[in-house]
Amino acid sequence: DAKTTQPNSMESNEEEPVHLPCNHSTIxxxxxxxxxxxxxxxxxxxxxxxxxxxxxxRMASLAIAEDRKSxxxxxxxxxxxxxxxxxxxxxxxxxxxxxxGTGTSLTVIP
Amino acid sequence: xxxxxxxPRHKITKRGQNVTFRCDPISEHNxxxxxxxTLGQGPEFLTYFxxxxxxxKSRLLSDRFSAERPKGSFSTLExxxxxxxxxxxxxxxxxxxxxxxxxxxxxxxxxxxxxTVL
Numbered sequence: 001d002a003k004t005t006q007p008n009s010m011e012s013n014e015e016e017p018v019h020l021p022c023n024h025s026t027i028x029x030x031x032x033x034x035x036x037x038x039x040x041x042x043x044x045x046x047x048x049x050x051x052x053x054x055x056x057x058r059m060a061s062l063a064i065a066e067d068r069k070s071x072x073x074x075x076x077x078x079x080x081x082x083x084x085x086x087x088x089x090x091x092x093x094x095x096x097x098x099x100x101g102t103g104t105s106l107t108v109i110p
Numbered sequence: 111x112x113x114x115x116x117x118p119r120h121k122i123t124k125r126g127q128n129v130t131f132r133c134d135p136i137s138e139h140n141x142x143x144x145x146x147x148t149l150g151q152g153p154e155f156l157t158y159f160x161x162x163x164x165x166x167k168s169r170l171l172s173d174r175f176s177a178e179r180p181k182g183s184f185s186t187l188e189x190x191x192x193x194x195x196x197x198x199x200x201x202x203x204x205x206x207x208x209x210x211x212x213x214x215x216x217x218x219x220x221x222x223x224x225x226t227v228l
Binding site: 034042045046099102103 | 114141143145150151152153154155158165166168201203213214215216217218219220221222
């Protein structure tokens with residue numbers, strides 16, 4: 001099932017940038033790359049998604065490798081509220097089945 | 111609050127009982143999803159509706175599970191003859207139709223319904 005590979009955990013100091021990597025070597029040409037995060041005791045929250053070009057929004061940036069076999073979620077300035085599990089996802093089948101995996105648990109150190 | 115609403119937030123039941131969860135998606139969102147999440151794991155896809163049509167079902171959705179979205183608005187997920195292994199958080203999400211083929215767009219999740227089967 002798993003089409004993405006992420007580190008189990010990462011740490012970052014508060015107010016520093018965080019780069020969360022994701023490998024998806026079997027990605028197809030039409031697969032979008034999605035990132036969600038889940039804070040404790042909450043449902044997942046959309047962060048960003050993209051197809052080929054790098055994407056920016058108010059929460060984060062998504063850097064997609066030229067061959068699309070990997071991507072990096074960039075939090076420009078980590079805050080304590082960014083401590084969460086971050087999931088990199090390639091929707092399966094018709095694009096409506098999201099396989100979340102176990103994600104990367106981000107710890108932000110004050 | 112105009113987000114995805116789920117009810118009840120917590121349900122404790124005895125093994126063998128039936129339970130039903132309700133999800134009210136964001137108004138005018140055509141797509142609705144059910145996921146299940148156990149402790150320490152990411153959410154697992156269960157099923158997907160576009161309007162009232164149930165278009166996709168995971169093999170995880172055994173015959174004890176049934177989901178409906180009768181009028182294309184709210185949805186219910188029923189579990190019959192609950193087992194202890196059904197204890198989990200049941201998450202609902204909704205999204206609007208997107209113009210780009212293959213682009214699911216953003217899913218908006220509710221806070222979930224936590225089921226404990228004793």
